[in-house]
Amino acid sequence: xxxxxxxxxxxxxxxxxxxxxxxxxxxxxxxxxxxxxxxxxxxxxxxxxxxxxxxxxxxxxxxxxxxxxxxxxxxxxxxxxxxxxxxxxxxxxxxxxxxxxxxxxxxxxxxxxxxxxxxxxxxxxxxxxxxxxxxxxxxxxxxxxxxxxxxxxxxxxxxxxxxxxxxxxxxxxxxxxxxxxxxxxxxxxxxxxxxxxxxxxxxxxxxxxxxxxxxxxxxxxxxxxxxxxxxxxxxxxxxxxxxxxxxxxxxxxxxxxxxxxxxxxxxxxxxxxxxxxxxxxxxxxxxxxxxxxxxxxxxxxxxxxxxxxxxxxxxxxxxxxxxxxxxxxxxxxxxxxxxxxxxxxxxxxxxxxxxxxxxxxxxxxxxxxxxxxxxxxxxxxxxxxxxxxxxxxxxxxxxxxxxxxxxxxxxxxxxxxxxxxxxxxxxxxxxxxxxxxxxxxxxxxxxxxxxxxxxxxxxxxxxxxxxxxxxxxxxxxxxxxxxxxxxxxxxxxxxxxxxxxxxxxxxxxxxxxxxxxxxxxxxxxxxxxxxxxxxxxxxxxxxxxxxxxxxxxxxxxxxxxxxxxxxxxxxxxxxxxxxxxxxxxxxxxxxxxxxxxxxxxxxxxxxxxxxxxxxxxxxxxxxxxxxxxxxxxxxxxxxxxxxxxxxxxxxxxxxxxxxxxxxxxxxxxxxxxxxxxxxxxxxxxxxxxxxxxxxxxxxxx
Ligand code: IVH
Numbered sequence: 214x215x216x217x218x219x220x221x222x223x224x225x226x227x228x229x230x231x232x233x234x235x236x237x238x239x240x241x242x243x244x245x246x247x248x249x250x251x252x253x254x255x256x257x258x259x260x261x262x263x264x265x266x267x268x269x270x271x272x273x274x275x276x277x278x279x280x281x282x283x284x285x286x287x288x289x290x291x292x293x294x295x296x297x298x299x300x301x302x303x304x305x306x307x308x309x310x311x312x313x314x315x316x317x318x319x320x321x322x323x324x325x326x327x328x329x330x331x332x333x334x335x336x337x338x339x340x341x342x343x344x345x346x347x348x349x350x351x352x353x354x355x356x357x358x359x360x361x362x363x364x365x366x367x368x369x370x371x372x373x374x375x376x377x378x379x380x381x382x383x384x385x386x387x388x389x390x391x392x393x394x395x396x397x398x399x400x401x402x403x404x405x406x407x408x409x410x411x412x413x414x415x416x417x418x419x420x421x422x423x424x425x426x427x428x429x430x431x432x433x434x435x436x437x438x439x440x441x442x443x444x445x446x447x448x449x450x451x452x453x454x455x456x457x458x459x460x461x462x463x464x465x466x467x468x469x470x471x472x473x474x475x476x477x478x479x480x481x482x483x484x485x486x487x488x489x490x491x492x493x494x495x496x497x498x499x500x501x502x503x504x505x506x507x508x509x510x511x512x513x514x515x516x517x518x519x520x521x522x523x524x525x526x527x528x529x530x531x532x533x534x535x536x537x538x539x540x541x542x543x544x545x546x547x548x549x550x551x552x553x554x555x556x557x558x559x560x561x562x563x564x565x566x567x568x569x570x571x572x573x574x575x576x577x578x579x580x581x582x583x584x585x586x587x588x589x590x591x592x593x594x595x596x597x598x599x600x601x602x603x604x605x606x607x608x609x610x611x612x613x614x615x616x617x618x619x620x621x622x623x624x625x626x627x628x629x630x631x632x633x634x635x636x637x638x639x640x641x642x643x644x645x646x647x648x649x650x651x652x653x654x655x656x657x658x659x660x661x662x663x664x665x666x667x668x669x670x671x672x673x674x675x676x677x678x679x680x681x682x683x684x685x686x687x688x689x690x691x692x693x694x695x696x697x698x699x700x701x702x703x704x705x706x707x708x709x710x711x712x713x714x715x716x717x718x719x720x721x722x723x724x725x726x727x728x729x730x731x732x733x734x735x736x737x738x739x740x741x742x743x744x745x746x747x748x749x750x751x752x753x754x755x756x757x758x759x760x761x762x763x764x765x766x767x768x769x770x771x772x773x774x775x776x777x778x779x780x781x782x783x784x785x786x787x788x789x790x791x792x793x794x795x796x797x798x799x800x801x802x803x804x805x806x807x808x809x810x811x812x813x814x815x816x817x818x819x820x821x822x823x824x825x826x827x828x829x830x831x832x833x834x835x836x837x838x839x840x841x842x843x844x845x846x847x848x849x850x851x852x853x854x855x856x857x858x859x860x861x862x863x864x865x866x867x868x869x870x871x872x873x874x875x876x877x878x879x880x881x882x883x884x885x886x887x888x889x890x891x892x893x894x895x896x897x898x899x900x901x902x903x904x905x906x907x908x909x910x911x912x913x914x
Contacts, residue, residue: 217258217262217265218265220258221255221258221259221262221265224251224254224255224258225255225270225271227251228248228251228252228255228271229271231243231248231251232271235248236455241448241452242613242616243638244567244569244628244638245535245564245567246299246566246567246569246628247638247639249297249299249564252271252272255270255271255272256272259272272555273554273555274390274391274555282395282461283387283395283396283397283459284395284396284891285389285393285394285395285396286374286384286386286389286393286394286395286396287392287393288374288386288388288389288391288392288393288394288420288479289420289479289480290420290479290480291391291392292372292374292388292389292391292394292422292479293391293552293555293556293557294391294555294556295367295538295556295557295560295561295562296553296555296556296560296561296562297536297561297562297563297564298561298562298563298564299563299564299565299566301517304513304516304517304539304561304563305513307539307561308513308516311541311550311558311559312360314546314549314550314558315360315541315546315549315550318546318549360511360512361488361509361510361511361541361542361543362509362510362511362516362539362540362541362542363489363490363493363507363508363509363510363539363540363542364507364508364509364510364516364519364520364537364538364539364540365476365504365506365507365537365538365540366504366506366507366523366530366534366536366537366538367534367535367536367537367538367562367564368424368426368474368476368504368532368533368534369426369449369450369451369532369533369534369535370424370425370426370427370450370451370454370532370533371387371388371424371425371426371451371454371455371458372387372388372422372423372424372425373385373386373387373388373397373401373422373423373424373425373458373473374386374387374388374394374420374421374422374479375401375407375420375421375422375423376418376419376420377411377415377416377418377419377420377421378417378418379415379417380410380411380415380416380419381409381410381411381852382398382401382402382407382408382409382410383398384396384398385397385398385400385401385402385407386398387458387459395459397458397459399463399874399875400458400459400460400463400466400874401425401458402463402858403463403464403466403467403471404425404466404471404472404473405472406472406473406474406501406502407473407501408499408500408501409857409858411499411500412498412499412500413495413498413499415499416481416482416483416484417482417483418480418481418482418483419478419480419481419482419484420478420479420480420481421475421477421478421479421496422475422476422477422478422479423473423474423475423476423477423501424473424474424476425454425458425471425472425473426450426451426454426471426472426473426474426532426533427450427451427453427454427457427469427470427471427472427532428450428470428472428531428532429450429531429532429533430531431469431470431471432447432449432450432453435447435453435457435469436453438694438768438769445609445610445671448609448636449533450532450533451533453469454469454471457469457471458471462798462874463874464770464798465770468770472532473501473502474501474502474503474504475493475496475501475503476538478492486544487543487544487545488542488543488544489540489541489542489543489544489547490509490542492544493507506523506526506530509542510539516537516539516563519537520537520563523537524565527565528599534565535564535565536562536563536564536565537562537563538560538561538562538563539560539561539562539563540559540560541559541560546559547559567628568598568599568628568629568635569598569626569627569628569629569638570596570597570598570603570626570627571596571624571625571626571627571641572593572594572595572596572603572624572625572627573593573594573622573623573624573625574591574592574593574594574606574619574620574621574622574623574624574625574637575592575593575594575621575622576591576592576621577589577590577591577592577608577614577620577621577649578590578591578592579651579652579656580656580681581655581656581657581674581679581681581682581685582682582685583682583685583686583688583689583763584673584682584763584765585673585674585675585676585679585682586671586672586673587651587652587655587656587662587671587672587673587674588608588609588610589608589610589611589614589649589651590605590606590607590608591605591606591607591608591625591637592604592605593605593606593625593627596627598627598629598635599629603627603629603635605634606625606627606634606635606636606637607634607635607636608636608637609636610671610672611649611650611651611672614648614649615648617637617639617640617648618640618643618647618648619637619640619648619649620645620646620647620648620649621645621649622644622645623640623642623643623644623645624640624641624642624644625637625638625639625640625641626638626639626640626641651664651672655674655676655679655681656681657674657679657680657681657682658674658676658678658679658680658681660674660675660676660679662674663675677815680710684706684707684710686718686763687706687710687715687718687721688703688706689761689763690718690721690761690762690763691706691721691750692761694757694760694769695757695760695761696750696753696757696758696761697746697749697750697753697757698721698743698746698747698749698750699742699743699746700739700742700743700746701721701743701746701747704733705729705732705743708732708733709724709728709732712728712731714728717819717822718761718762718819718823719819719822719823719825719826721747722747722751722823722826722827722828723826724744724747726740726741726744729743729744750828751826751827751828751829752829753828753829754776754829754831754832754833755776755780755781755782755829755830755831755832756769756772756773756775756776756777756832757772758782758823758828758829758830759772759775759776759785760772760773762810762816762819762820764806764807764810765806765810766802766803766806767803767806767807767810770798771798771799771803774796774798774799775793775796775799775807776832777832778796779832780831780832781830781831781832782820782824782830782831783830785807785811786811786817786820788807788808788811789808790804790805790807790808791804793807793808795844795879797846797871797873797879798871840868840869841868841869841870841912841913842865842868842869842870842912843869843870844869844870844881845865845869845870845871845881845882846870846871846872846873846879846880846881846882847865847870847871847872847873847880847881847882847883847884848872848873848874848875848876848880848882848883848884848892848896848901849861849862849872849883849884849886850883850884850885850886850889850890850892850893851885851886851887851888851889851890851893852886852887852888853884853886853887853906854886854887854906855906855910856906861884861909864913868913875892875895876892876895876896876899876901877899878899878901880896880899880901881901881902882901882902882903882904882909883896883901883902883903883904884904884905884906884909885903885904885905886906
């Protein structure tokens with residue numbers, strides 16, 4: 214018995230830990246399937262040994278955590294989770310149970326209606342007694358939707374709650390622990406699928422729920438950008454959506470191109486629906502987008518057929534789905550079926566099988582990135598998986614290798630989760646000793662490898678002259694979002710490195726037509742084009758050059774912000790940490806990193822060489838905004854009569870100012886419209902100047 218108790222405790226602790234990794238850190242260690250299996254195992258033990266049941270068990274609570282860095286929002290109606298299964302048999306059982314409950318309910322309604330009908334009608338036809346009579350609206354709704362299920366793809370994203378007061382978006386919140394979420398209103402407002410105002414005669418209060426997600430295309434683009442900036446990429450679109458949604462700076466959220474599909478609601482006042490499909494139709498009228506693949510099913514066969522259809526279609530959808538959600542369509546019946554303490558009985562998630570396969574790990578390769586980070590990756594025995602042949606898997610970092618206890622030669626279970634490159638879930642057959650250790654020396658320059666701090670999972674080659682780092686930096690420097698030198702791909706770079714034509718970044722500008730003619734497959738035209746691209750790149754604005762130079766912690770956005778603020782490279786060289794901190798978007802860590810970057814003698818050296826080669830060192834005037842609001846930060850709150858938030862923000866930016874979502878001592882003005890809330894209070898508290906819409910109009914004149 215003690216063993217059982219220990220096993221239960223162990224499972225509970227493990228599940229709580231995985232919940233934290235998944236929700237708070239957006240960095241899960243195990244796949245969804247493995248997680249679901251742990252929960253199922255615990256549920257079974259708790260069922261078999263009710264003696265050990267506890268209301269604190271993760272099986273009894275909605276998972277999720279509330280972060281401390283956002284304001285808290287208490288949900289008017291708890292945001293629950295869905296019961297889920299991978300098995301067709303279990304779906305069949307759920308269906309049977311549901312139909313039985315529906316039938317009982319209908320009989321009850323029919324009897325009540327029948328009674329009412331008999332009482333009201335003198336001539337009653339006895340043979341009709343058992344049929345549901347359509348004597349009122351509820352009866353009609355049931356008749357219409359009896360045995361009717363709405364089946365929707367289960368979007369692999371993050372759930373969010375949107376509250377509209379008199380049709381105006383007032384609060385956007387995360388699910389949090391189901392009871393309390395985080396106030397992410399400003400971030401939610403950057404999502405283009407979410408209307409700020411509802412069309413079609415909105416109700417007084419409308420709290421609806423849906424899934425914020427990142428489509429596959431944006432996910433790939435963002436990961437590419439993160440890698441170019443030397444960062445750690447997101448493991449799947451759901452983590453990317455979650456990380457992007459919980460940014461402190463809404464501009465970053467905006468740049469992540471998140472999307473939204475509505476799927477349910479918490480509370481509505483001043484309007485009611487009789488079915489879920491009516492609710493969805495109404496949301497469409499309000500201005501929301503609905504998924505294309507929503508189907509009304511009237512039998513188990515229709516549900517399982519649709520599931521097979523969607524399983525096939527899954528890869529072709531622009532976003533990730535991990536199954537289907539089957540919902541009883543009638544709200545009357547939903548009410549009757551009710552809830553457990555964790556999930557509704559009227560719905561179930563039918564999850565797709567994980568995209569997994571087993572193969573042999575032939576080799577662990579170690580690569581050096583642009584910033585010196587050493588990353589391991591797995592070379593696999595090629596294996597087919599979800600329509601493609603897989604020969605590589607990511608291993609994230611050396612901690613992951615230790616956790617998996619994986620080494621070359623082992624047989625491993627791999628899984629594709631959103632990303633094209635799959636990850637290793639676990640070792641299935643251990644053919645080796647221990648786990649693969651990080652190298653002591655850089656595979657490129659043989660310098661010592663260092664682990665910069667205990668908290669950091671990254672190992673780094675810190676030799677600034679490391680050839681592998683330099684090669685990666687060249688690839689980044691010429692890339693589209695940096696200096697945009699078209700035709701200067703990896704093949705060209707490798708050949709030029711081989712011929713020792715590139716020793717510093719500035720050497721790119723010393724290359725001659727003949728240097729290119731000497732490369733494989735290069736003829737006159739191609740060499741000419743490349744010379745033209747190089748010449749063109751000299752005109753790139755300072756912001757792009759800064760991004761190309763690769764400042765640690767500073768991506769495209771920060772490069773743009775500092776270029777617009779300082780205008781010339783010379784001004785950046787003389788700026789102090791304090792000058793950088795004055796910029797609203799720049800915090801202490803980044804300000805120090807910027808200062809360190811511009812202090813490095815080699816940076817002076819490289820920029821001098823680039824300048825001498827004719828590379829532009831300024832941000833062009835045409836791209837500079839007006840200057841009336843130069844250095845001023847605005848916070849908008851409440852409803853403006855003559856401007857939407859976007860319009861007001863656009864005007865502020867066009868005059869050189871910035872907007873921020875939260876009031877701090879650095880805020881120059883709080884622009885307060887009607888029904889301004891807590892931000893106005895905060896401004897008063899901090900002594901920040903508050904201006905009305907009329908005063909704003911004066912200023913912009
Ligand atoms: S209905 C009581 N419909 O899946 C919750 N949820 O695992 C009713 N999800 O928390 C939700 N797609 O965030 C519903 N078409 C869909 C969904 C969906 C994704 C999410 C949702 C929910 C989670 C449960």
